[in-house]
Amino acid sequence: MDITKDKLLEKLEFFSNFKFNKNYNDLTKEEKFVAITDSIMALTSKDWTDQLGKKARQRKAYYFSAEFLIGRSLGNNLLNLGIYDLVNSILEEKGDRIKDIENEEEDAALGNGGLGRLAACFLESAASQGFNLDGYGIRYSEGLFKQFFKDGFQAEEGDDWSSFYNPWSKRIVSDEKIIKFKNQTVKACPYDMPIFGYKNGQINRLRLWQAEAVNEFDFNRFNNFDYDGAVREKNEAEDLTRVLYPNDERREGKLLRIKQQYFFVSASLQDIVSNYKKNFDDKEFKHFHEYVSIQLNDTHPVIGIPELIRILLDEEKISFEDSFNIARKIFNFTNHTILREAMEVWSVDLIDETSPRVLEIIQMIEQRLVEELYNKGFKEEEINFLRIVKDDSIHMANLAIFVSNKVNGVAELHTNILKNETLKDWYGAYPYKFTNKTNGVTQRRWLIYSNMELSDFIDRKLGSNEWREDFSKIKELEKFAEDEPSIREFLEIRKKKKIELTEIIKETTGIDVDPNSIFDVQVKRLHEYKRQLLNALHIVYLYHRLKEDKNFISEKRTFIFGAKAAPAYFRAKAVIKFINEIARVINNDKDIDGKIKVVFLENFRVSLGEKIYPACDFSEQISTAGKEASGTGNMKFMMNGAITIGTYDGANVEIFEKAGEENNIRFGKTVEELMEIKPNYDPYKIYQEDIYIKNALDSLMSGEFKDNESYMFLDIYNSLLKSEGGDRADRYFVLEDFESYRKAQEKISEVYKDEMRFGKMCLLNIANSAYFSSDRTIREYAEEIWKLESHN
Ligand SMILES: *Cc1c(COP(=O)(O)O)cnc(C)c1O
Numbered sequence: 115m116d117i118t119k120d121k122l123l124e125k126l127e128f129f130s131n132f133k134f135n136k137n138y139n140d141l142t143k144e145e146k147f148v149a150i151t152d153s154i155m156a157l158t159s160k161d162w163t164d165q166l167g168k169k170a171r172q173r174k175a176y177y178f179s180a181e182f183l184i185g186r187s188l189g190n191n192l193l194n195l196g197i198y199d200l201v202n203s204i205l206e207e208k209g210d211r212i213k214d215i216e217n218e219e220e221d222a223a224l225g226n227g228g229l230g231r232l233a234a235c236f237l238e239s240a241a242s243q244g245f246n247l248d249g250y251g252i253r254y255s256e257g258l259f260k261q262f263f264k265d266g267f268q269a270e271e272g273d274d275w276s277s278f279y280n281p282w283s284k285r286i287v288s289d290e291k292i293i294k295f296k297n298q299t300v301k302a303c304p305y306d307m308p309i310f311g312y313k314n315g316q317i318n319r320l321r322l323w324q325a326e327a328v329n330e331f332d333f334n335r336f337n338n339f340d341y342d343g344a345v346r347e348k349n350e351a352e353d354l355t356r357v358l359y360p361n362d363e364r365r366e367g368k369l370l371r372i373k374q375q376y377f378f379v380s381a382s383l384q385d386i387v388s389n390y391k392k393n394f395d396d397k398e399f400k401h402f403h404e405y406v407s408i409q410l411n412d413t414h415p416v417i418g419i420p421e422l423i424r425i426l427l428d429e430e431k432i433s434f435e436d437s438f439n440i441a442r443k444i445f446n447f448t449n450h451t452i453l454r455e456a457m458e459v460w461s462v463d464l465i466d467e468t469s470p471r472v473l474e475i476i477q478m479i480e481q482r483l484v485e486e487l488y489n490k491g492f493k494e495e496e497i498n499f500l501r502i503v504k505d506d507s508i509h510m511a512n513l514a515i516f517v518s519n520k521v522n523g524v525a526e527l528h529t530n531i532l533k534n535e536t537l538k539d540w541y542g543a544y545p546y547k548f549t550n551k552t553n554g555v556t557q558r559r560w561l562i563y564s565n566m567e568l569s570d571f572i573d574r575k576l577g578s579n580e581w582r583e584d585f586s587k588i589k590e591l592e593k594f595a596e597d598e599p600s601i602r603e604f605l606e607i608r609k610k611k612k613i614e615l616t617e618i619i620k621e622t623t624g625i626d627v628d629p630n631s632i633f634d635v636q637v638k639r640l641h642e643y644k645r646q647l648l649n650a651l652h653i654v655y656l657y658h659r660l661k662e663d664k665n666f667i668s669e670k671r672t673f674i675f676g677a678k679a680a681p682a683y684f685r686a687k688a689v690i691k692f693i694n695e696i697a698r699v700i701n702n703d704k705d706i707d708g709k710i711k712v713v714f715l716e717n718f719r720v721s722l723g724e725k726i727y728p729a730c731d732f733s734e735q736i737s738t739a740g741k742e743a744s745g746t747g748n749m750k751f752m753m754n755g756a757i758t759i760g761t762y763d764g765a766n767v768e769i770f771e772k773a774g775e776e777n778n779i780r781f782g783k784t785v786e787e788l789m790e791i792k793p794n795y796d797p798y799k800i801y802q803e804d805i806y807i808k809n810a811l812d813s814l815m816s817g818e819f820k821d822n823e824s825y826m827f828l829d830i831y832n833s834l835l836k837s838e839g840g841d842r843a844d845r846y847f848v849l850e851d852f853e854s855y856r857k858a859q860e861k862i863s864e865v866y867k868d869e870m871r872f873g874k875m876c877l878l879n880i881a882n883s884a885y886f887s888s889d890r891t892i893r894e895y896a897e898e899i900w901k902l903e904s905h906n
Contacts, residue, residue, distance in 0.1 A: 175895075177237065178418060186721050225258070238556045241316045244311065252324075254356065256356050257273040267687065308320075313583075323382070365464075379415045379417055398436075408446065445518045520549055552765060552891065557588075559724070560727060560754070636673075638747050640689060675714040699818070728754040732759050733748060736760060745763075749765065757872075759779040759862065769886070777875045777879055
């Protein structure tokens with residue numbers, strides 16, 4: 115790929131004329147973004163086409179995921195194509211700033227959190243390392259939702275991210291597929307996005323399916339004044355891919371979810387099968403598994419297993435036996451949760467209403483499972499426990515584990531809990547299937563692109579930029595841990611990123627924060643197990659202490675939050691209101707001299723994360739031990755030099771191990787300790803015995819913080835102190851870990867005070883972050899599961 119300044123200039127002018135009937139200089143910023151993107155797409159399209167042809171007969175792996183949390187693409191694509199600086203200088207000559215143009219791009223927020231972002235990091239890392247990994251998913255027209263705050267409460271609106279233009283994707287009408295549900299038939303139309311490898315010429319593909327009506331418009335109905343009826347089929351079809359995770363409190367919502375899943379895996383498998391037939395003369399599909407490996411990202415795409423068998427059996431006339439054996443070689447399953455109750459279960463009638471034939475095939479698979487376990491010598495009740503079909507419900511994780519070639523957890527601790535607790539019966543039956551693949555994040559987006567200043571510093575220190583491709587070289591940074599001038603230079607860069615975030619905070623919230631204060635950050639989805647509430651209650655505690663004595667802490671603190679709550683998750687929304695209330699009260703209280711400030715940024719998303727992760731001093735990873743499968747936010751913070759204040763959970767365990775506990779702050783009970791405490795746990799006792807904890811909790815009820823009569827704070831208060839409906843009081847051990855957390859928080863001030871010590875700790879975190887590159891994760895998948903060769 116040879117993209118020169120002249121070619122770029124020529125294309126920029128061309129697309130300005132072609133798309134907007136204007137000269138480049140007369141375009142709006144938004145139009146400039148489109149013209150630049152179109153130019154890049156045009157200049158790379160020949161290579162992309164060539165690669166599609168070349169790869170048609172090569173082995174490939176496919177990542178099936180209901181979520182791809184891509185965020186913006188412009189900056190990252192320019193970086194990977196090696197033309198970021200070139201485009202930057204062209205734009206400067208034209209009087210534009212590249213960052214302003216980048217900010218015009220809407221995030222493609224086709225995901226919820228870590229699981230979706232992992233899928234996006236994986237595609238990038240695979241392309242950068244020359245592996246043929248393509249993605250298949252859904253093109254939601256409204257994504258998840260956009261979050262904003264109204265009187266401190268979360269409110270949601272649709273996210274029509276692609277309504278202006280979505281120049282990164284190509285609609286390939288000729289590859290449309292037909293999807294047949296029991297009572298509906300729709301078209302699946304593919305939109306293809308290029309995934310550019312880092313300076314290696316590799317272009318992989320992310321294919322996202324959009325649902326469309328077979329007949330968009332009924333002329334006769336319209337002519338007979340039935341205007342709604344005339345477009346009913348169109349609306350019903352398009353509803354299938356409108357939003358991610360439609361509300362499933364009612365049956366209609368559940369049916370929509372399972373139909374979405376079936377829709378995208380059916381289209382993807384039809385695509386893979388038809389490409390195979392086009393490229394190979396193998397009517398019996400004897401060699402299919404030599405070319406195809408599929409990774410199922412959580413249970414959402416698991417219905418693909420019976421669907422592939424259906425396609426092979428019914429359409430390609432392969433026997434059930436052979437179809438089943440092919441599926442067993444091709445599919446692999448990644449589990450992302452520890453809680454059994456969080457694994458998807460669908461009632462038989464919902465699967466039947468989606469596809470009766472798929473239900474029959476699931477029952478045939480179930481029969482195979484029972485036979486196989488019987489032959490292994492399992493007893494009836496043991497077999498019953500592992501059944502796929504139980505009490506008129508389909509257990510998707512059981513289906514996935516039984517048929518998959520490999521099953522993996524996403525961090526050491528998580529995989530061990532799966533083997534020994536959650537899935538121990540499965541592990542007993544099929545130990546060889548289980549493997550660990552600790553998650554990772556791509557350093558190109560999360561360090562090189564998000565923190566260019568730090569990356570230049572690393573280049574200078576290491577005397578080379580090889581670490582950008584071979585991230586194991588980052589270890590050499592360790593040499594500078596004791597070097598005062600280097601640490602000073604490093605701290606200056608950290609300061610600059612904090613000032614940049616300060617400006618964003620001012621712009622979006624109006625709050626003034628001091629960039630010299632400690633930036634203590636918790637950004638992630640809002641969930642009880644992630645314990646934003648522990649953080650919030652500690653802030654209230656600190657505030658109470660400061661009211662008594664404004665010199666209670668020496669270092670100023672800024673607490674920064676970002677989190678979306680699922681729209682139907684009342685308690686998570688209550689915590690958002692609580693934090694916003696804490697922020698309102700504290701930020702306006704003159705008594706405490708601005709010693710602490712609290713900021714909750716709206717609509718946390720990838721593009722905001724790119725500005726937050728590099729500006730953080732202390733990364734809050736405070737989930738209840740045993741609940742966070744891995745976490746990936748923790749890794750992004752680490753790569754940018756933040757110190758983790760965290761529990762012994764998920765990948766934190768491995769972060770502490772690689773970077774050393776002395777360079778991070780660990781607190782809280784371990785999984786084993788919590789298991790022991792659990793039977794006799796009495797949070798009320800802790801509440802009564804510790805006056806500060808009592809005061810912090812009472813602030814929920816005393817009127818110190820106000821929930822506008824929503825009863826949200828009562829709900830939080832009760833959740834901590836009362837057992838309700840079979841749930842223990844304080845299920846997530848907030849009060850149990852409070853004391854330990856308070857001490858950990860004190861350590862933060864102590865560490866920050868000593869600049870050289872702080873800088874050294876930060877630097878050592880970066881130097882030891884190589885393991886958390888998704889390049890390493892992808893190499894492990896490629897070598898051990900997918901059996902892919904690198905084309906680099
Ligand atoms: C990385 C990331 C997450 C995952 O964060 P965790 O702290 O691992 O839960 C969620 N949302 C966005 C936008 C991210 O970039």
